[in-house]
Amino acid sequence: MSNLADKIELNPNVVQGKHADNERLKAESKHLRGTIVEDLKDEITGGFTADNFQLIRTHGMYQQDDRDIRAERAKQKLEPLHNVMLRARMPGGIITPSQWLAIDKFADEHTSYGSIRLTTRQTFQFHGVLKPNIKLMHQTLNKIGIDAIATAGDVNRNVLCTSNPVESVLHQEAYQWAIKISEHLLPKTRAYAEIWLDGEKIEETPGQEVEPILGSTYLPRKFKTTVVIPPDNDIDVHANDLNFVAISDGKKLIGFNVLVGGGLAMTFGDDSTYPRKADDFGFIELKDTLAFAEAVVTTQRDWGNRVNRKNAKTKYTLDRVGIDTFKAEVEARTGVKFEDSKPYEFTNRGDKVGWVEGIDNKHHLTLFIENGRLKDTQDDKLKSGVKAIAEIHQGDFRMTANQNLIVAGVSQEQKAVIENIAIEHGLIDSKQSNQRQNSMACVAFPTCPLAMAEAERFLPSYVTDIEGLLAKHNIADEHIIFRVTGCPNGCGRAMLAEVGLVGRGPDKYNMYLGGNVAGTRVPKLYQDNISSAQVLVHLDELIGLWVEKRNEQECFGDFVIREGIVKEVIVSKRDFHG
Structure with a gap:
């Protein structure tokens, strides 16, 4: 065992005990290669076996199947209809029209669902790609300058960036930093190129340092990073491990406030898990950005819980070792002290749907895409519409972390078209x-x-029901930030909503109340394991009280806390379950 390993083992900030099996998997993976190549050649099964089922995540894919037909296939003594979902790596969510046309074509020809899905990670996903088409998918993306490296698994994932194109000078600077951070924290292994792009296999010698930042067993758990430009919190900073809040002098970017330790996933029945806001560590200058990003990641790499994966995220490391201890370690690793945080305020987090004019005299159209699902139906041809725009558009597209799409950089001449x-x-x-x-x-x-309960398919008609309640109480033009997730893993960010539903089982949800418009507060459990119909009954009563008793301009989430309907979650470890 190396001296470094000895130091880590004796470090009181490291959890002792038998490591989770994922640690063995990563250690034995030959730096994320595993036996994926052999699995691709296996025509007996449509899926990936053993460790490869997990390893393909670090290559941007999840193995899935169509659960609607799983039981019927079992009756026919067939294995589930295995396929993969791929999530692309698109720092900041910017994609060109030519790239869009290529992914549109692939979705048409090589996916089971024929759709493109915009995600809360500010990128796109393919769903329903069968094994014979997986390598073609990666090679198609590579030809247009896109990859899927490290968009899942125990690595730093797609780096988000505020997508507002109005402040174009500041946005361009922030976007460039999102790219730099993404590239700096990527796995350095050549596994992706070797497996999917037929890259030359590079033999590794014993003791060779392949991953200087992520380490030989990578991170203890997934890690998420953002760059955000106040006053827009459109990427929900408190859902992420590491956030760089852009600070300007009114004209240009001068540095970042660094927020650490956000995360929304939890496990039902385990009070040691909870959603948590990120903590503001302080201000750093631009020149130190990559050093601080690396120091936060390596501190979490060395101190994160590798024994219990449910407590392995950065948020739990902070609560276990203490914020001051973690912060001091980051300063020690960079050799730079955090300065006092600069003032900033988040006032909103939704996208500005419709046209806005940027300071570059170009026009930007934000299209609301319900659930982010672009497909053609009998009523609407959303996917074909974006394709038609891409065929003539001279600017770019910007995918947002709210599942919407911005047609950015439109000239006055093209606007009407x-x-x-x-x-x-x-x-x-x-x-x-x-x-x-x-x-x-x-x-x-x-x-x-x-998934334990419906979410995407459930949302459209359920929002219609909520619209009916708002109209009943004469506030049809107002809204409540409402989110639904099919399980407690946090993908739909329900744990930052004013009303959040988290699936427990078929048509059963936990109902959480008390988030706010700015996205700076975690909601608290209001009702446990109730039906969607029961949720509407509660919402009817609560909206009535809100209309009757609210202060001027008071949002729903603030109201339910002020009225004592739920207690405010200030410190998650103490308040969320208490």
């Missing part, structure tokens, strides 16, 4: 309410293997 295409295909709908535009869900059934 693009608007007409959007209207013709149902991408612009004047009847969409504020409530619908502020509601969100994760994928859940039929593809997510973790």
